[in-house]
Amino acid sequence: MQMTRWVRFLGSFSIVTLILAACGGAPATPAAQPTTAPAAPTAAPASTGGGKLEIFSWWTNGGEADGLNAMFDIYKQQNTGIEIVNATVAGGAGTNAKTVLKTRLQGGQPPDSWQVHAGKELTSYVDAGQMEPLTQFFKDQGFDKVMPPRLLEQITYNGEIWSVPVNIHRSNVLWYNIKVFQDNGLQPPKTMDDFFTVAEALKSKGITPLAVGGSDKFETPHLFESVLLATFGPEDYAKLFQPGADWSDPRVRQAAETAAKMLEYSNSDRSSLGWADAAQLVLDGKAGMTIMGDWAHGYFISKGARVGVDYGYAAAPGTDGIFMWLSDSFGLAKGAPNPEQARAWLALCGSREGQDAFNPKKGSIPARTDADVSLYDEYLQYSIKAFGSEQLAPSVVHGAAAPEAYMTEYGNALNVFASDLDVDAVVQALQDAARDLK
C-alpha cells in the first residue's frame, strides 16, 4: 500500500512537471543547422587550406540563394581553401533566423558575419557590444567614395558605420495593372489627390482600387511609411525616428486620416492575405494597384508577367522624387572566430564584382553607384538611376530608420489600425511607441 502511494505520487509529480515544462520559459527555438554551402571546395586545398568562414543569413531559396551562392563562388576563387559555412535558418522573413542568431550571440558564440538590415536595426547589436565598427574599413576599401553620402550618413550610428550594404531595395513603389489602367483610361497617380481620383474611378467599375495584405504583419505598416513620407517630406520624415521625435505633430493625424481613407478603398479581407497574395490580385486584374517594396517585381517575374506590358510601376503617391531605401548588409562580429576571412567576405560584399554578382539574381540594386547597368533589367535600371539621383529616406518597417523595439510597437499600432481604422487610437499608439526611439 505504501509502495503504490509512493509510485502514484511520483507519477503525478512527473505529470505536473511535464505540464509545467510545456508552459514555462520561452518557446523552443529550432537549432541552427549549419549547412555547408553548395559547391563546396572540390579538391583538397593545396597550401592555404584549413581556414573557415561562418556567415549567417536567411537567404535560403529562389533568387536570393542564387545570388548568395554566386558571391560564395567568387569568394572561393579569391580565397582558396576556405570553407564557407552558411548557418542559415529558413523562413519567417528572417524572424526564425534572428531568434537563433540572438541565442548564439547571448551564448557568446557569434558567427563571423551575419545578415542584418543596414541602419538602425543593427543598433541593438551595437549597444550590446556585439559588432565591430567598420568606418576605417570603409575608407581602406574605398566604399565611402562609391556609395551615396546620404546613405552612409543614414547608416552611421554613434559616429561609426557598422555594416556593409550589399543591396538596396525600394519601399515606396506603386505597382499597377497596365491593362486595367488602359481599359479605364487611367494614369498612375502622382499625388494623393490623383490617387483618390483613380481609386474612385476603379471602384465605380467594380475593381478593388488598392490591394493590401496583412498576414505577413508588415503590409499596413509598409503602406503607412509611404503615407508618412508623402505627408512629411523626406527631411521631416527622417526626423520622426530620431530620439525624442515629436509625434504630436498634427501631420501625424493627417497621415493617419489619409491612410484610413486609402484602406477604405482596399480589399476587406486584408488580414487573411500576404503581400504576395495582394500582388497577385493586381496581376489578375481583380485589383488596380498595390503599394509594396520592389521585391514585388521579383514576384511578378516569377509568375511570368512582363514589366511594362502586364504591370507598371511608379513612386507611391505623393513621394515622387524620393527614394525610400532599405538594405541588406553584413557586419563583423566582435570576437569573430575568423576575423581575417570575415574581412575578406565583407570586402567582397562591398565590391562592385560581388554586388553585380548578387543583385541581378536577387532582383535588387547595388548600394554602389558604379554598377554595370547592363546586367540589370528595365525596372532595376530605372531604380539604379533613381537611387543615384533622388532624395533618400530610410524605411522604418524594414530596419533602416528605427531600432527593433520601436519597429515592433510601430508595426503593432498599424496592424491594429488596419483592423479598426481608428485614427485617434493609432495617433495615441504612435505617440506611445516613440518612447522606444533610441
Add this chain to the structure above:
Amino acid sequence: MQQAKTLSARPARPARWLNRDRVIALLMISPSALAIAVFVYGFIAWTGYVSLTSWNSLATTSTFVGFDNYLSVFATGRFQTNIRNLIVFTAFFLLACLLIGLLLAVLVDSRIRFEGFFRSAYIFPMALSFIVTGVVWRWLFAPGNWPDDPTGINLLFKQLGLGFFQSAWITDTGVVPGWRVEGLRTRIGVPMAMIPVVVAAVWQMSGFVMAMYLAGLRGIPDEIKEAARVDGASEWQVFRTITLPLLQPITLSAVIILGHISLKIFDLIVTMTGGAPGNNTEVPGLYMYEITFKANKFAEGAAVAMVMLVVVALLVVPYLIYSRQTEVER
C-alpha cells in the same frame, strides 16, 4: 508486500524506509529527476528571475527592478486584449469540446453499426499537428472578396445557394458587444474572428474528449441503469441522474487536459490568423514570442511567460491536490 512475506524465507526484518526496492527505484528515477530539476524548474526559476530584471535589450547587463515589467506589460492595451482573447478562447473551446465530445460519445455508445469506424473517424483529427490544422482552416475561413468573389467556406456557401451564410470569418474585426470600461485599454466582448479559430480547435480536440467519455460510459455498470429503469426512470432521467454524475471525474480530467492546451495555445493561432485582424485573435504566447525575439525585451517576455505559468497553475494545481486527496481516501 503481503505476497513478499509469504514467498520470502528470510525472517522479517524491521521495516526500513530505505530498503532495497526503494534504492533501486530512486536510482532509476534520478537521471530524469535531475534533468527535470535543471531543465524545467531551473529554467522556470531563471525565467522568474529575468522577469524581475531590466534585461530589455540585447545587452546582458541588467539590474533588479522588481515588478516593473509586469506593470508595464499589464498596462498595454495589447496584453489586455490578449488576456481577453485567452478567456474567450478557453471558455468557448472547453464548452464546445465537452458538449460535442459527450454527444459523440453517447451516439457512438448507442450500439450503432460501424462503431469502430466512427470512433476512429472522430479521433483522427487529433493525430494532426495544430500547425496543419491552422493552415488548412485558414484556407477554409479566408473569406476572399465576398460576397461576389469568395474563397473557402464562403465559396462553398455560394455554390450551394446559401450565399447569405457568407461572413468575414477570420477577417471579421468586430467585438461583440465591445463594451469600453474605464481604465481598460481594450474592449470587453467576444472578438468575432476568434469563432473560426475555436471551430478549428474544437474540430481537432472534440474526438479526444469523445474517447475519454466513451471510456467513462463503458465503465458504468449496466446493473445501476437497469435498477433505475426497473424503478420506472425514463431514459433521460437515467442519463441525467446516473450517467452524468458518474462521468464527473472524466469531465474534470478533460477540463484539465483541454484547459492547459488552450491556455498556452500558440501554434494554431500563429498559422491560422497570426493574431490578426489587429490583435483580435492574439494570445499571450504570441505576444511573448514577439516582444522577446523581435523587440529584444527579454524581461518583459519573461514576465508574460510567468503570467502564463501562473494562469495554468491556477487550473492544474487544485486538480492535483484534489486527485491526491481522493487517492488517499481510497
